[in-house]
Amino acid sequence: MINVILLGFGNVNSHLFKAFNNSSQATVKQVFNRSKIDLDSSSQSISFTDKISEIKEADVYIIGIPDDAISSFSESLILRNKLVVHTSGGAAMNVLSKNNRRGIFYPLQTFSKQREVSFKNIPICIEAENASDLEILQNLGKTISENVSEISSEERAKLHLAAVFVNNFTNYLYHIGGDILNKENLSFDLLKPLIQETALKIETLSPKEAQTGPAKRNDVKTIEKHLNLLDDSNYRNVYELFTDALKNNFN
Amino acid sequence: MINVILLGFGNVNSHLFKAFNNSSQATVKQVFNRSKIDLDSSSQSISFTDKISEIKEADVYIIGIPDDAISSFSESLILRNKLVVHTSGGAAMNVLSKNNRRGIFYPLQTFSKQREVSFKNIPICIEAENASDLEILQNLGKTISENVSEISSEERAKLHLAAVFVNNFTNYLYHIGGDILNKENLSFDLLKPLIQETALKIETLSPKEAQTGPAKRNDVKTIEKHLNLLDDSNYRNVYELFTDALKNNFN
Numbered sequence A, B: 001m002i003n004v005i006l007l008g009f010g011n012v013n014s015h016l017f018k019a020f021n022n023s024s025q026a027t028v029k030q031v032f033n034r035s036k037i038d039l040d041s042s043s044q045s046i047s048f049t050d051k052i053s054e055i056k057e058a059d060v061y062i063i064g065i066p067d068d069a070i071s072s073f074s075e076s077l078i079l080r081n082k083l084v085v086h087t088s089g090g091a092a093m094n095v096l097s098k099n100n101r102r103g104i105f106y107p108l109q110t111f112s113k114q115r116e117v118s119f120k121n122i123p124i125c126i127e128a129e130n131a132s133d134l135e136i137l138q139n140l141g142k143t144i145s146e147n148v149s150e151i152s153s154e155e156r157a158k159l160h161l162a163a164v165f166v167n168n169f170t171n172y173l174y175h176i177g178g179d180i181l182n183k184e185n186l187s188f189d190l191l192k193p194l195i196q197e198t199a200l201k202i203e204t205l206s207p208k209e210a211q212t213g214p215a216k217r218n219d220v221k222t223i224e225k226h227l228n229l230l231d232d233s234n235y236r237n238v239y240e241l242f243t244d245a246l247k248n249n250f251n
Helices: A011-021 A067-076 A131-142 A153-182 A188-201 A220-229 A233-250 B011-021 B067-076 B131-142 B153-182 B188-204 B220-229 B233-250
Strands: A002-007 A026-032 A047-049 A060-063 A083-086 A101-107 A124-128 A148-150 B002-007 B026-032 B047-049 B060-063 B083-086 B101-107 B124-128 B148-150
Touching: A002 A011, A002 A131, A011 A026, A011 A101, A060 A067, A060 A101, A060 A131, A067 A083, A067 B220, A083 A131, A101 A131, A101 A153, A124 A131, A124 A153, A131 A148, A153 A188, A153 A233, A153 B153, A153 B188, A153 B220, A153 B233, A188 B153, A188 B188, A220 A233, A220 B067, A220 B153, A233 B153, A233 B233, B002 B011, B002 B131, B011 B026, B011 B101, B060 B067, B060 B101, B060 B131, B067 B083, B083 B131, B101 B131, B101 B153, B124 B131, B124 B153, B131 B148, B153 B188, B153 B233, B220 B233
Parallel strands: A002 A026, A002 A060, A026 A047, A060 A083, A083 A101, A124 A148, B002 B026, B002 B060, B026 B047, B060 B083, B083 B101, B124 B148
Antiparallel strands: A101 A124, B101 B124
């Protein structure tokens, strides 16, 4: 059994909390957070504290707080020589205080309070300063996911960058699509099957194989028609940038 | 039973062929194509022709060929006063010849030869010049989908434009994500669970509610870090354009 203490209770740690609770090989011994947290009734027995001085002993301490706050928070811990990791895609391992053994436990996924996610397939990207800590994190990752990989801080920075493209920016394209329909009083629901199939396609085809559309086949008439329909200059900029990139990629 | 003849056998019509074949209320009476087509063994009994003069009688003729070719092809048909529709998102109904009753049967989905799709949830966007033809197309749509909507040519043009954003451009973001990882020898598989969850989120949240990331929270440090990691100027342009748009949208 691996004992975990969660430091902070934002999106990532609250989802990790549920995942560890559902696992038989890991247990959340305590949750620290600056402010009171909402736990569902089945988790009321978990020990909670808002005082750094009351943080208990555990195998792994997982910091889940904003990137900017990780360094000073990890410095403020009274713990010494414990395994303290953070969950951020965007922060290097060395932002953590040297007072403890440092590591990373980064689940590569988008988390929202409103949605349950299954950790089974989520890549858990781990990093540690020595082999024995790496093994602890490997074992901890395996308690919730079948997909645990050792990833360096440099690689993780690139992963996080790629995630911004496929998650944040993709979601903004969904927003644009919805906005175009909304102006015609058409429901966003019309686009949902297309959005799902677009995502499912890349499970079996590479994005290059899956690519379709007027830009790919250099269909100048349709591109012209679309640009004339776009009265929002931001959307027109996006259309032109992607169309040029796709033309260059395929023609 | 509604009799259908498919004119052309590209991505859309070959998928419609399978869907109608699986339906008990519609039947494909004949397939016309300029060149020989591959039918799987279970469909060998379907009547095929490559001669316009041999096209038979049917309730609905569905043209599935490139946008540019629809007008002249529909003009070349010997049929008179039949219901002839096309399947294009990008072409208006009036590109069809007036020799026949005109209509639209546009399944809003991305089709690839390599992937089977279920039509059940695919929006079928229909349009016709008169109420009785609209009803035929409504009934035909219902034989394969639970989601048939009357959509005008103007609305369809906007739908098709929105589809380019959420499908073609989203797929290009997947390509960029994969390319960033590829340069680090990291597998694109690492991004797949994130891509699926990004798409699934908008089934229950609006894109605005689902939005996360450094641009949304105006996390200047992370944005700076990411721009420094991007050595491809095209990708940097995409990053900057989306980041500015998201900042304006949320701050």
